[in-house]
Amino acid sequence: MMWSYVLKLIVLLPLVCGLMIGSLYLWRRLEARMPGKAPTRMISVKETMMISPGLRLAVLDFDGKRLLVSVGRGGVTLVDKVDA
Secondary structure, three states: OOHHHHHHHHHHHHHHHHHHHHHHHHHHHOOOOOOOOOOOOOOEEEEEEEEOOOEEEEEEEEEEEEEEEEEEOHHHEEEEEEEE
């Protein structure tokens, strides 16, 4: 009798914790896409492109300027800046 309770606890506790963590992760991912929120961000990512497995190029809009940045394991580097 006691072993069945312990077995259920061992199986169901990680399942419930996994469901809770998964739902919180999905909420954070989908929260920005919900309708009714005004776009209040000052920066927006227009496009990204993978150059190599550790390097990505990104086009950002910020303060009326368009920035081309390189994002890699070593950090973020400004490649070019153009007025939008």
